[in-house]
Amino acid sequence: MKLVIAIIKPSRLEEVRQALNSLDVHGMTVTEVKGYGRQKGHSEIYRGTEYAVHFLPKLKIEIAVEDSASDGIVSAIRESAQTGRIGDGKIFVLDLLAVTRIRTGETGAAAL
Amino acid sequence: MKLHKTPTLMGLAGLAGLTLLAVTHPAFAQDASSAMSSAASTAASAAPDASASASAAAPAAPAINSGDTAWMLTSMALVLMMTIPGLGLFYAGMVRKKNVLATVMQSFAITCVVTILWFVIGYSNAFQNNDWNNPGAFIGSFAHFFMAGINGNSINVAEAPTIPEYVFSAFQMTFAIITPALICGAFAERLKFSALLIFMALWLLFVYDPIAHWVWGHGFLGSLGVLDFAGGTVVHINAGVAGLVCALVLGKRKGFGTTNMAPHNLTLTYIGASLLWVGWFGFNAGSALAANGLAGSAMMNTQVATAAAALAWMFVEWAVVKKPSVLGILSGAVAGLVAVTPASGFVNPIGAFVIGIVAGAVCYYAAAHLKKMIGYDDSLDAFGVHGIGGIIGALLTGFFADPDINSAGKGLWFGNPGQVLIQIEGIATTIVWTAVLTWIILMVVKMLVGLRPSEMDEEEGLDISQHGESVTE
Numbered sequence: 001m002k003l004v005i006a007i008i009k010p011s012r013l014e015e016v017r018q019a020l021n022s023l024d025v026h027g028m029t030v031t032e033v034k035g036y037g038r039q040k041g042h043s044e045i046y047r048g049t050e051y052a053v054h055f056l057p058k059l060k061i062e063i064a065v066e067d068s069a070s071d072g073i074v075s076a077i078r079e080s081a082q083t084g085r086i087g088d089g090k091i092f093v094l095d096l097l098a099v100t101r102i103r104t105g106e107t108g109a110a111a112l
Numbered sequence: 113m114k115l116h117k118t119p120t121l122m123g124l125a126g127l128a129g130l131t132l133l134a135v136t137h138p139a140f141a142q143d144a145s146s147a148m149s150s151a152a153s154t155a156a157s158a159a160p161d162a163s164a165s166a167s168a169a170a171p172a173a174p175a176i177n178s179g180d181t182a183w184m185l186t187s188m189a190l191v192l193m194m195t196i197p198g199l200g201l202f203y204a205g206m207v208r209k210k211n212v213l214a215t216v217m218q219s220f221a222i223t224c225v226v227t228i229l230w231f232v233i234g235y236s237n238a239f240q241n242n243d244w245n246n247p248g249a250f251i252g253s254f255a256h257f258f259m260a261g262i263n264g265n266s267i268n269v270a271e272a273p274t275i276p277e278y279v280f281s282a283f284q285m286t287f288a289i290i291t292p293a294l295i296c297g298a299f300a301e302r303l304k305f306s307a308l309l310i311f312m313a314l315w316l317l318f319v320y321d322p323i324a325h326w327v328w329g330h331g332f333l334g335s336l337g338v339l340d341f342a343g344g345t346v347v348h349i350n351a352g353v354a355g356l357v358c359a360l361v362l363g364k365r366k367g368f369g370t371t372n373m374a375p376h377n378l379t380l381t382y383i384g385a386s387l388l389w390v391g392w393f394g395f396n397a398g399s400a401l402a403a404n405g406l407a408g409s410a411m412m413n414t415q416v417a418t419a420a421a422a423l424a425w426m427f428v429e430w431a432v433v434k435k436p437s438v439l440g441i442l443s444g445a446v447a448g449l450v451a452v453t454p455a456s457g458f459v460n461p462i463g464a465f466v467i468g469i470v471a472g473a474v475c476y477y478a479a480a481h482l483k484k485m486i487g488y489d490d491s492l493d494a495f496g497v498h499g500i501g502g503i504i505g506a507l508l509t510g511f512f513a514d515p516d517i518n519s520a521g522k523g524l525w526f527g528n529p530g531q532v533l534i535q536i537e538g539i540a541t542t543i544v545w546t547a548v549l550t551w552i553i554l555m556v557v558k559m560l561v562g563l564r565p566s567e568m569d570e571e572e573g574l575d576i577s578q579h580g581e582s583v584t585e
Contacts, residue, residue, distance in 0.1 A: 048483075
């Protein structure tokens with residue numbers, strides 16, 4: 001099993017959700033986060049005083065999937081979240097050791 | 113009108129001209145009669161040789177005019193709206209989220225404190241004289257302690273001969289409220305609430321009341337011929353300079369220059385600036401103290417100057433930092449409102465247009481560069497906008513006062529260069545008095561309760577540390 005973590009622009013969430021839906025991914029966790037990578041924040045100027053805003057708002061999506069589905073999901077997210085401009089985000093894929101569904105106690109792939 | 117000039121040949125000639133116009137031009141008669149009664153009472157109070165004008169004005173004995181009264185009732189409410197919620201929101205949007213409630217609280221509490229003080233003694237000190245023939249008096253009288261001696265039919269003949277004295281007093285009260293509230297921009301995010309209350313009470317009694325008396329209450333600056341239609345000197349230079357002194361004495365906010373102090377919600381500032389603009393028609397056009405042609409001039413001048421200043425600030429900023437900002441156009445509008453305030457009942461709309469452009473551009477420079485050059489933390493630019501804008505307006509009134517708009521004022525542009533010097537004298541007197549007294553009052557308050565919250569309280573934010581509340585997410 002894999003855990004796919006994607007950091008995306010907040011404005012792309014709906015496109016990403018639709019793309020994943022068409023791949024039969026029906027569950028995900030979304031968190032509002034702040035951070036920076038190459039984009040390095042931006043600056044704001046108020047009455048001549050400049051403030052550097054280092055941390056920009058992003059969304060973090062977490063999806064747990066079977067090994068075979070992970071490549072398709074990564075490319076679906078990449079295509080739907082892309083605007084081509086700096087700050088589009090990143091996708092991380094991690095090995096997932098165990099999953100338990102709390103309600104039923106199912107474990108492994110059956111709990112996904 | 114809020115101008116009291118020793119009658120000169122010019123004044124008498126103006127009066128004669130008005131009389132002539134009233135006779136020859138019926139449509140003008142109503143305006144002229146109200147202007148005449150006010151001019152005549154001024155003349156009667158300040159000059160012994162007023163028999164000629166007194167006989168001319170004899171038919172217009174002081175009487176309450178319902179049109180004037182209706183407009184002044186409205187104006188009072190408009191000017192109150194400038195402070196609550198206008199100024200409160202304007203400032204609250206520019207502070208950080210942890211200080212937003214403390215900021216609106218300042219405007220609201222000042223409104224309450226000044227109202228009580230004004231009714232107890234402020235009005236009497238500012239607008240009543242024991243001796244109307246003595247313009248040298250430092251302060252007015254104590255005769256109307258707790259509004260004693262005033263009833264629903266009273267008229268302050270020397271100040272506003274066509275409206276009830278309660279209405280005149282309440283209208284002036286709203287000016288006494290907004291002036292100290294403007295100072296809050298300078299010490300935002302770092303003054304203890306207890307210190308604020310004591311400071312504002314003392315400041316009203318020892319700074320605002322005397323200066324209002326000198327300029328508007330038949331005091332020495334008015335007699336000198338200082339032109340201040342609606343409060344460029346009394347309100348804006350006064351508050352702006354007091355703000356600068358506060359910013360210097362209190363020092364910078366903790367973390368100034370290293371932490372992000374960007375405005376937390378400019379939508380609030382937008383609402384506040386818009387309420388200020390609308391309310392300002394009560395401030396400027398209301399300062400005619402009548403529903404007449406002069407009020408109309410003040411209204412048009414106010415609108416033109418404000419738009420010009422807003423655009424000037426926006427375009428200058430656009431050229432300098434490459435983006436036309438919302439805060440910029442709002443700040444420019446307020447700078448224009450400030451600068452046109454003393455001029456609104458003296459200049460013509462072209463004069464107002466020029467005043468607006470100059471105010472927008474220069475105030476941008478003051479807020480964006482002068483502040484950094486000198487290195488004080490005037491958090492929300494009370495000095496940069498109100499102090500500098502007020503000085504620009506007071507000076508340029510001396511240039512552009514057009515006797516066709518108001519016979520009481522004639523500027524350099526119309527052949528009276530001396531007016532500029534008189535304006536400078538008014539500006540300088542106000543700056544010195546307010547700077548020295550504000551400093552003394554701050555020292556007294558510091559001794560009594562201290563000025564700044566502890567560093568921890570300031571870091572936590574004034575909402576929680578001073579008031580035990582916070583805005584919800």
